[in-house]
Amino acid sequence: MRDCPLGKSDGSFYQLWEFPNDKKLKEGRKDIEKAQKLHSANLREQAFITAAAAFFQKKSKMTHVDRLQAYSAALERLYRENPGDVEFGSFYALSLVSLAEEDHDNEIADRQKAIATLEPLLQQHPDHQASRTT
Numbered sequence: 083m084r085d086c087p088l089g090k091s092d093g094s095f096y097q098l099w100e101f102p103n104d105k106k107l108k109e110g111r112k113d114i115e116k117a118q119k120l121h122s123a124n125l126r127e128q129a130f131i132t133a134a135a136a137f138f139q140k141k142s143k144m145t146h147v148d149r150l151q152a153y154s155a156a157l158e159r160l161y162r163e164n165p166g167d168v169e170f171g172s173f174y175a176l177s178l179v180s181l182a183e184e185d186h187d188n189e190i191a192d193r194q195k196a197i198a199t200l201e202p203l204l205q206q207h208p209d210h211q212a213s214r215t216t
Contacts, residue, residue: 101146111138126169129160133173150181161199168207175199 102110117131137153144152154177161170175196182192203210 107138110134111140114138129170130173133157133160147181147185150177150184153177154181166203166206168203168210171199171203172210 114131114135117127118135122128122131133153133156136156137149139149139152141148154174157170157174157177161167161174164170178192178196178199182189182196185192
Protein backbone atom coordinates (compact mmCIF):
# COMPACT_ATOMS: atom_id res chain seq x y z
CA MET A 83 0.00 0.00 0.00
CA ARG A 84 2.98 2.31 0.49
CA ASP A 85 3.40 2.60 -3.31
CA CYS A 86 -0.21 3.53 -4.00
CA PRO A 87 -1.27 7.17 -3.64
CA LEU A 88 -3.41 6.52 -0.55
CA GLY A 89 -0.58 4.64 1.15
CA LYS A 90 1.79 7.50 0.41
CA SER A 91 -0.57 10.09 1.88
CA ASP A 92 -1.15 7.97 4.98
CA GLY A 93 2.61 7.77 5.31
CA SER A 94 2.66 11.56 5.56
CA PHE A 95 0.49 11.56 8.67
CA TYR A 96 1.59 9.78 11.83
CA GLN A 97 -1.44 10.49 13.98
CA LEU A 98 -0.01 10.08 17.42
CA TRP A 99 3.44 11.51 17.21
CA GLU A 100 3.97 13.88 14.33
CA PHE A 101 1.94 16.49 12.55
CA PRO A 102 2.99 16.91 8.90
CA ASN A 103 4.70 20.16 8.00
CA ASP A 104 3.50 22.27 5.04
CA LYS A 105 5.60 20.28 2.58
CA LYS A 106 4.19 16.95 3.81
CA LEU A 107 0.64 18.35 3.75
CA LYS A 108 1.14 19.40 0.13
CA GLU A 109 2.60 15.98 -0.78
CA GLY A 110 -0.26 14.21 0.98
CA ARG A 111 -2.82 16.37 -0.82
CA LYS A 112 -1.22 15.52 -4.20
CA ASP A 113 -1.26 11.82 -3.35
CA ILE A 114 -4.93 12.03 -2.38
CA GLU A 115 -5.73 13.78 -5.65
CA LYS A 116 -3.94 10.99 -7.55
CA ALA A 117 -5.86 8.35 -5.60
CA GLN A 118 -9.16 10.12 -6.32
CA LYS A 119 -8.37 10.19 -10.06
CA LEU A 120 -7.94 6.41 -10.07
CA HIS A 121 -11.68 6.04 -9.36
CA SER A 122 -11.24 2.83 -7.41
CA ALA A 123 -14.09 0.36 -7.75
CA ASN A 124 -13.35 -0.75 -4.19
CA LEU A 125 -15.80 1.06 -1.90
CA ARG A 126 -13.53 0.61 1.15
CA GLU A 127 -10.63 2.26 -0.66
CA GLN A 128 -12.90 5.10 -1.73
CA ALA A 129 -14.05 5.54 1.85
CA PHE A 130 -10.51 5.72 3.23
CA ILE A 131 -9.51 8.13 0.45
CA THR A 132 -12.43 10.37 1.38
CA ALA A 133 -11.42 10.31 5.05
CA ALA A 134 -7.79 11.11 4.21
CA ALA A 135 -8.94 13.93 1.91
CA ALA A 136 -10.72 15.50 4.88
CA PHE A 137 -7.37 15.75 6.67
CA PHE A 138 -5.34 16.92 3.65
CA GLN A 139 -7.75 19.68 2.59
CA LYS A 140 -6.20 22.65 0.83
CA LYS A 141 -7.03 25.15 3.52
CA SER A 142 -3.92 26.81 4.86
CA LYS A 143 -5.78 28.31 7.81
CA MET A 144 -6.75 24.90 9.19
CA THR A 145 -5.08 24.14 12.49
CA HIS A 146 -3.83 20.73 13.52
CA VAL A 147 -6.99 20.28 15.61
CA ASP A 148 -9.20 21.35 12.67
CA ARG A 149 -7.60 18.74 10.43
CA LEU A 150 -7.89 16.03 13.07
CA GLN A 151 -11.54 16.91 13.69
CA ALA A 152 -12.33 16.75 9.96
CA TYR A 153 -10.55 13.39 9.61
CA SER A 154 -12.17 11.97 12.72
CA ALA A 155 -15.63 13.14 11.62
CA ALA A 156 -15.16 11.42 8.24
CA LEU A 157 -14.07 8.19 9.95
CA GLU A 158 -16.97 8.42 12.39
CA ARG A 159 -19.39 8.62 9.44
CA LEU A 160 -17.78 5.54 7.89
CA TYR A 161 -18.00 3.62 11.13
CA ARG A 162 -21.63 4.63 11.73
CA GLU A 163 -22.49 3.49 8.20
CA ASN A 164 -20.58 0.23 8.78
CA PRO A 165 -21.03 -0.61 12.47
CA GLY A 166 -18.80 -3.40 13.66
CA ASP A 167 -16.28 -2.92 10.83
CA VAL A 168 -12.99 -3.47 12.61
CA GLU A 169 -10.84 -1.35 10.27
CA PHE A 170 -13.19 1.62 10.18
CA GLY A 171 -13.66 1.35 13.94
CA SER A 172 -9.95 1.03 14.65
CA PHE A 173 -8.99 4.01 12.51
CA TYR A 174 -11.85 6.04 13.98
CA ALA A 175 -10.71 5.21 17.54
CA LEU A 176 -7.10 6.07 16.66
CA SER A 177 -8.25 9.42 15.28
CA LEU A 178 -10.05 10.09 18.57
CA VAL A 179 -6.94 9.29 20.61
CA SER A 180 -4.91 11.58 18.37
CA LEU A 181 -7.53 14.29 18.71
CA ALA A 182 -7.58 13.90 22.49
CA GLU A 183 -3.84 14.62 22.53
CA GLU A 184 -4.40 17.97 20.82
CA ASP A 185 -7.91 19.11 21.71
CA HIS A 186 -7.63 19.37 25.46
CA ASP A 187 -11.15 20.76 25.88
CA ASN A 188 -12.57 17.44 24.73
CA GLU A 189 -9.77 15.11 25.77
CA ILE A 190 -11.75 12.92 28.17
CA ALA A 191 -14.79 12.66 25.89
CA ASP A 192 -12.61 11.71 22.90
CA ARG A 193 -10.78 9.05 24.90
CA GLN A 194 -14.08 7.64 26.19
CA LYS A 195 -15.47 7.47 22.65
CA ALA A 196 -12.30 5.67 21.50
CA ILE A 197 -12.66 3.10 24.28
CA ALA A 198 -16.38 2.65 23.61
CA THR A 199 -15.59 2.05 19.93
CA LEU A 200 -12.75 -0.40 20.52
CA GLU A 201 -14.14 -2.51 23.36
CA PRO A 202 -16.83 -4.30 21.32
CA LEU A 203 -14.46 -4.70 18.38
CA LEU A 204 -11.85 -6.28 20.62
CA GLN A 205 -14.44 -8.69 22.00
CA GLN A 206 -15.63 -9.64 18.52
CA HIS A 207 -12.14 -9.82 16.96
CA PRO A 208 -9.63 -10.68 19.72
CA ASP A 209 -7.03 -11.88 17.20
CA HIS A 210 -7.24 -8.91 14.83
CA GLN A 211 -3.98 -7.05 14.29
CA ALA A 212 -5.52 -3.82 15.56
CA SER A 213 -6.00 -5.43 18.98
CA ARG A 214 -2.35 -6.45 19.31
CA THR A 215 0.23 -4.38 21.10
CA THR A 216 3.96 -4.73 20.71
